[in-house]
Each structure stands twice: as C-alpha cells, then as structure tokens.
Amino acid sequence: MIAVAESPRIGFVSLGCPKNLVDSERILTQLRAEGYQIVPSYEEAELVIVNTCGFIDEAVAESLDAVGEAIDANGRVLVTGCLGQREDEIRARHPRVLGVTGAHAYEAVMAQVHQYLPAPHDPFLDLLPPQGVKLTPRHYAYLKISEGCNHRCSFCIIPQMRGDLVSRPIGEVIDEAQRLVESGVRELLVVSQDTSAYGVDLKYRPDIHGGRVLETRLTTLARELGRLPAWTRLHYVYPYPHVDELVPLMAEGLILPYLDIPLQHASERILKAMKRPAASEKVLARIRAWREICPEITLRSTFIIGFPGETEEDFDRLLDFIQEARLDRVGAFAYSPVEGAPANELRGAVPEGIKQERLARFMEIQAQISRDKLAAQVGRRLTALVDEVQADRLIARGPGDAPEVDGHVIVEGGWEDIDRGDFIEVEVTGYDEHDLFAEPV
Numbered sequence: 001m002i003a004v005a006e007s008p009r010i011g012f013v014s015l016g017c018p019k020n021l022v023d024s025e026r027i028l029t030q031l032r033a034e035g036y037q038i039v040p041s042y043e044e045a046e047l048v049i050v051n052t053c054g055f056i057d058e059a060v061a062e063s064l065d066a067v068g069e070a071i072d073a074n075g076r077v078l079v080t081g082c083l084g085q086r087e088d089e090i091r092a093r094h095p096r097v098l099g100v101t102g103a104h105a106y107e108a109v110m111a112q113v114h115q116y117l118p119a120p121h122d123p124f125l126d127l128l129p130p131q132g133v134k135l136t137p138r139h140y141a142y143l144k145i146s147e148g149c150n151h152r153c154s155f156c157i158i159p160q161m162r163g164d165l166v167s168r169p170i171g172e173v174i175d176e177a178q179r180l181v182e183s184g185v186r187e188l189l190v191v192s193q194d195t196s197a198y199g200v201d202l203k204y205r206p207d208i209h210g211g212r213v214l215e216t217r218l219t220t221l222a223r224e225l226g227r228l229p230a231w232t233r234l235h236y237v238y239p240y241p242h243v244d245e246l247v248p249l250m251a252e253g254l255i256l257p258y259l260d261i262p263l264q265h266a267s268e269r270i271l272k273a274m275k276r277p278a279a280s281e282k283v284l285a286r287i288r289a290w291r292e293i294c295p296e297i298t299l300r301s302t303f304i305i306g307f308p309g310e311t312e313e314d315f316d317r318l319l320d321f322i323q324e325a326r327l328d329r330v331g332a333f334a335y336s337p338v339e340g341a342p343a344n345e346l347r348g349a350v351p352e353g354i355k356q357e358r359l360a361r362f363m364e365i366q367a368q369i370s371r372d373k374l375a376a377q378v379g380r381r382l383t384a385l386v387d388e389v390q391a392d393r394l395i396a397r398g399p400g401d402a403p404e405v406d407g408h409v410i411v412e413g414g415w416e417d418i419d420r421g422d423f424i425e426v427e428v429t430g431y432d433e434h435d436l437f438a439e440p441v
C-alpha cells in the first residue's frame with residue numbers, strides 16, 4: 001500500500017477586478033500543480049492568501065478589512081496583489097501578517113507559501129486540470145493578454161503598481177485559449193489594462209503557433225480566437241485607429257459585436273487634464289462608421305463625473321456626447337481621489353453635492369437611451385449563452401451582454417435538455433430596465 005501524505009490546505013480570498021481574478025487563477029493553478037489543497041473556509045486552512053485590490057480608496061478599505069478578517073479567523077496570512085505595493089500600510093494595520101507581495105508576483109507568493117507551508121512531495125499527486133484552476137463558472141473565462149500600461153492617466157495609479165505594458169506572446173495566449181475551450185469554456189473574455197495596445201511593447205514580434213507565423217497584434221489575435229468554437233468578447237479597448245480593423249471581424253461573426261471602450265469624458269479640457277486623448281468628434285465619427293459596418297454592435301463605456309476642474313460647460317459637453325453617441329451600456333462614477341494619483345494635485349475639486357447631482361442627471365439621460373436600445377431589440381432573434389438553469393426559466397446572455405456588468409436574457413418555461421454553457425436560439429419578446437425577455441425559436 002502506498003501512504004499518501006495529506007495535502008497542505010490553503011484558503012484563498014480573491015478581491016478586485018477581472019484582471020486580479022486572472023492573477024488569482026494563476027496562483028491557484030500553481031498551488032494545485034504543487035499538490036496543495038484549496039479549502040473553502042478559514043477554519044480548515046493552514047495558511048490563507050488574500051489577493052488584494054488597491055485601485056480606489058474603497059477597494060483599499062475592503063482589502064484591509066479582508067486581511068483583518070483572515071487574521072482573526074485563521075492567524076496565518078499572506079497578502080498579495082495591488083495593495084501589496086503599500087506594505088507599510090498593511091503592516092501598520094495588521095502587524096501579524098506573515099508576508100506581503102505586490103501585483104502579479106506569482107513566484108514571490110509561491111516562495112512565501114513554501115516558507116510557511118512546505119509543498120508536499122508526492123509523485124502520485126497530479127491534480128492539475130490542463131486548463132488550470134478557474135474561479136469563473138466553467139463556461140466562460142477571462143483571458144489576460146498583457147500586464148501593465150503605457151498610459152499615464154492622471155487619476156490612475158495602475159502604471160505605478162503594475163508597471164509598463166508587457167504583452168504575452170500571441171502563441172502562448174492562443175494555447176491558453178485552446179486549452180480553455182477544450183475544457184468546456186464557451187466564451188473568452190479578453191482583458192488587460194489596455195487591450196488595443198497589445199503587442200506594442202514587443203513591436204508586434206512574430207511568434208510561431210501551429211506551424212504558422214503570427215504577429216503579436218490585437219487584430220491577428222482576434223482573428224485567431226475567432227476560429228475557436230467559443231465566443232470572443234473584447235474588454236478595455238481604447239479607440240486607437242487600428243480598432244477599426246476589428247469591426248469587420250465582428251460583422252463577419254468571428255468575434256462578438258461588442259466593444260468595451262472606456263472613454264471617461266467628452267470635454268477636451270477635462271480629457272487633457274485626465275491625460276487622455278482628446279478627440280470626441282473623431283470618436284463620434286468612428287462610432288457612426290462602426291455602426292455602418294456592423295449595425296448590431298453593442299458599445300459599452302465608462303465615464304467619470306465631477307473630475308477636478310469640471311465646469312457646467314464641460315459637463316454639458318459630456319451630456320451632448322452621450323446623447324449623440326447613444327451607447328448601449330454605460331457605467332458612470334462620481335470622481336473620487338485615489339491615493340498617490342497625480343490628479344490629486346489638480347485644482348478645482350467639484351463639491352460632492354454637485355458631483356452627485358451631475359451623476360444623477362447623467363444617469364437619467366443614459367437610462368432613457370438604454371431603455372430605447374433594449375426596446376429596439378424586441379422582435380430580434382439572437383443566440384444566447386445559458387448561465388443558469390432555474391426551475392421555471394433560463395438565465396442567459398446574448399452577444400451584447402458581458403457577464404457581471406451587463407444584463408441578461410431571461411427565457412421563461414421549464415427546460416429539460418438544456419445545461420449551463422449551452423447556446424440557444426431565442427426571439428426577444430420584452431424588456432425591463434436591464435434585461436431582455438425572450439422565448440425559444
């Protein structure tokens with residue numbers, strides 16, 4: 001008989017954005033590869049890793065609270081992720097933390113794990129599924145194509161925390177995508193800090209994949225991912241000129257007709273203060289052109305309201321823009337300073353009351369646009385991906401709905417042969433504020 005030693009048990013807490021989630025998946029994959037067990041409670045764990053977010057003040061507070069909770073419940077805690085950059089602050093608040101590492105410091109995290117909870121040596125332990133360990137449901141996955149960012153937006157500290165852009169070679173990204181699809185993933189969500197800049201740092205260096213030479217470039221990657229039997233959805237795409245090349249791929253049905261473009265504002269003055277490209281007129285012209293090439297394209301964006309120096313005139317410019325652009329999905333946030341960001345030095349802070357009042361006006365206008373957009377879907381046929389099978393209905397998503405941020409397509413009726421991750425054909429019959437209602441065809 002072979003005695004198999006019990007695997008060391010690790011608890012894992014993952015906070016923050018999808019990009020951080022991908023980091024968590026990598027660490028978990030490595031832990032599983034080395035034979036660690038991941039357990040769901042603090043009580044069972046021999047060591048807890050907290051992967052933190054430090055993007056805005058609320059995220060910092062949430063991360064510090066999570067570290068405190070893990071220390072109280074377990075006592076043996078490693079901290080990693082964006083907040084790890086502020087080691088002094090973490091140690092001041094939680095002196096019992098065993099170790100701190102920064103963002104995407106996989107090897108450093110593993111070194112600390114080995115120090116505090118040595119890996120088992122068991123040649124019979126081979127528990128790693130080929131696609132790695134995923135935190136998303138089995139049928140969709142985030143595919144991170146680069147780290148860091150070459151921009152220096154004045155409200156953001158990501159470049160300070162994560163450094164300049166580092167793209168993954170295209171062959172490596174396609175390999176990962178193939179493994180994910182082979183393991184049952186039906187939707188790939190391409191993420192990075194700046195997806196359109198993919199490959200710039202590598203000067204679009206050619207890479208060999210499947211006997212072919214491919215340039216490390218977003219259009220090439222989108223075309224290759226489009227060949228896989230899964231949806232490909234692009235997030236965080238800056239409207240650089242070459243983004244126009246992606247829209248014909250959407251019209252051809254290779255990738256989803258969906259673009260998530262964070263525009264942040266429309267006033268040239270505010271965009272300059274944000275240190276972002278300031279050309280709203282051009283953006284409008286391009287949106288018109290994209291819609292001509294691919295009429296079913298869904299456009300999502302985010303905006304910051306009440307940035308320092310924003311006057312009523314700047315804000316009106318933004319309202320004019322959203323009324324003209326008629327974007328399908330919009331997220332808007334009242335500006336809040338991020339510790340360490342250059343924008344904190346700017347004069348002209350907008351009083352909180354005015355920020356909130358502008359945000360409410362903005363949301364009211366956009367809510368009407370979003371309602372009109374959903375109403376226009378009634379009668380349309382579409383393919384939807386099933387997220388959840390309930391007793392009397394299916395919760396699915398169409399090409400215009402990204403998981404977690406957009407709405408759903410709700411299909412009433414009892415279902416027997418449908419599972420999570422199946423594609424179904426439906427006709428839209430109604431809508432409410434966020435979701436569409438549909439019946440099968």
Ligand code: SF4
Pocket residue numbers: 149150151152153156157158159193194
């Ligand atoms: S593009 Fe701007 S907001 Fe986005 S990560 Fe880079 S610096 Fe931050």
